[in-house]
Amino acid sequence: MKRPLITFIFLVISYFCYAQAHNVSDGYQAPSDPLVVENLEEWQDMKFGLFMHWGTYSQWGIVESWSLCPEDEGWTQRKPEHGETYFEYVKNYENLQTTFNPTDFDPAKWSDAAKAAGMKYVVFTTKHHDGFTMFDTQESDYKITSPKTPFSTNPKADVTKEIFNTFRSDGFKIGAYFSKPDWHTDYYWWPYFPPKDRNVNYDPEKYPERWEKFKNFTFNQINELTSNYGQVDILWLDGGWVRPFNTIDPSVEWQRTIKVEQDIDMDKIGAMARKNQPGIIVVDRTVPGKWENYVTPEQSIPEQPLGIPWESCITMGNSFSYVPNDQYKPAKTIVETLVKIISRGGNYLLNIAPGPNGDFDQEAYDRLEELASWMNINESAVFATRAVAPYHKGDYYYTRSKDQKVVNVFHLSEGSKYQQPTQFKFPLPSGFVPTEVKVLGYTGELQWTNENNEIVIDSPNIKLQYAGVIQLISE
Incomplete structure (x- = not known):
């Protein structure tokens, strides 16, 4: 049975609120490193940032990555024209690499519009759960700079480098979104077993050598991001089910689905990131402790101030990824959301999804221009403020x-x-x-x-x- 569009949208929004829900105030540890404290203070002054989910999935106009996950969720439904069986679907999804050619990609156009609208920092999806990297990793050929990808011949093929350099030159703080789980590598979803859900599909304690390879794979990719791409101010780690088993909060429904140990040694990763980028903010989402320097409610706003650094990531449309004819929120709604967030001491990370051509919809630019007209008058009440x-x-x-x-x-x-x-x-x-x-x-x-x-x-x-x-x- 086909669900009405409004029901589908509700499921998507409800999922994302559910997926990243956790007791955000529990277990927060304020950083002690003076450079991190300084960076976090500056970040809290900025209030308004741009989030971008972009990958090969934009060509199908579907939810990013999640249709690969065999969990029984309505919003991850796979279209029959993309594959009659699960494995045929996965093959066709991965073959999107061979047709990805976003020739309208122009990060200066994004940066100019975002800056005019008052945005001060950017967080870009360098790799989502599907494992396709939007940067030039040496750990995998499943990347935008691979010869398999048509855009690899473009002078701007390493889109992460182009985005970071462009936005940095415009005064933005730079955030690298990175998914800890990787559903493409054999080290996480081992082809010997079928995937059952979002989690690793084998027991890392039973196959420690394979898990060690995954830990090294993850470490090496984050090392590349924090070594080869200029100053990076925020390491925004998604996929909170990859975590030490003893950190699971049984009061949170989705965390109860984690059945095996998935410790990737965040102390080692965090220390490396801080060595490469002194003062970098690390956001190990939903995993309370010293590597969750701020918390990240998703598609929602806390009802009260949290008393700790926080950021709501909320879509301008209804989807984090590009979908045709998405319904963009009115500028009035975006302003109201910003006001509610900053009055409670948070930051607003507004997501806009580039399409398969490498550009935003015109309606997204229209919204940013409308925001700019309001921000030009009222910015002194927004930035460098507190609750x-x-x-x-x-x-x-x-x-x-x-x-x-x-x-x-x-x-x-x-x-x-x-x-x-x-x-x-x-x-x-x-x-x-x-x-x-x-x-x-x-x-x-x-x-x-x-x-x-x-x-x-x-x-x-x-x-x-x-x-x-x-x-x-x-x-």
């Missing part, structure tokens, strides 16, 4: 400057268009007494009062877009 109580009251959301001399108050409204009130009315943070009040985007004189720790502002004669932003300044 401040009361965080959220009614339609109002709060941030503060790091020196605590400025409080920013965002007003949001329901509906498809921003409804500007005749008066802004909201409580002040405890102990904060403003001497100056601004509505960003308005240069005239404001009428405002402060009575009983509550600010009332007559709405200025200016049309505000997406969200109103009030800036309170104290001496």
Whole structure:
């Protein structure tokens, strides 16, 4: 039975919230390395980043990697035209390498649009779970620079290098997404056994030599990424089921599916990454401890501030990977999401998926341009800010400057268009007494009062877009 599109979208979004769910505050260990602490502080100032899922799967317009996984999930359904049997499907999926030729690839176009929209860092999928590397690894021929891949003859064939160099030159921090599980290598999914689910398909304790080869394979690829691609600020490791067995949280449903030890020696990997890139932030997603320097709720926003560094990764459309005719969120929704995240102390990593031609849909560029118009006016209330109580009251959301001399108050409204009130009315943070009040985007004189720790502002004669932003300044 075919599921309606809206049901399919719900399953996709629900899965991703479920797949990476964990008790984000439990077991967090703040880094002690001064360079990491400094880098993390700078990253928290940046607030807004660009995420990109891109690989050969964009040619079929399907969910990235997951259709290879034999778990019984509705959203991983395989289309019959891509293979009648599972093994035929896998062969055809892997043969996408031989037709991948994204000749419209132009990272400067992405960087220019993202920078104008206020994005400050980028995280790019150098390798997803399917094992196809978007960088020039020496560990595998399943890569974009292989002679098997038509794009390998292009001067920009090493797209990871091109993206990192371009965005770095534009002042972005650079993040390398890397999947710890690899469903292509024989060291993880051994052809001797059929894969059963997302996990390694053999018992590493029963076949330690094979697991050791996988550990070396993973170590070597991460060594390449952190050695050969200039400054890398964030190592963003996905696939939290590859973890020491003793770190499993039985209260999290998906972690209960892990049945075998999958320790890849993160101490060794982390030490190597820090040697190659002093101060690099390591994000070993969902594995609490010293290598999860910030936590990463997916397709969701925590209801309250977490008190630790965190980042919500959320799609601009409905899918992390490119699908034809995806439904992109309105700019108002994206602004509201940003406001909610930063008011709770987090960062917003917004995913846009390039298509098989190597470019974004025009609608994605339109959204970035719309964001730029809002950000040009309101950026001082967004960047280098932190959460401040009361965080959220009614339609109002709060941030503060790091020196605590400025409080920013965002007003949001329901509906498809921003409804500007005749008066802004909201409580002040405890102990904060403003001497100056601004509505960003308005240069005239404001009428405002402060009575009983509550600010009332007559709405200025200016049309505000997406969200109103009030800036309170104290001496």
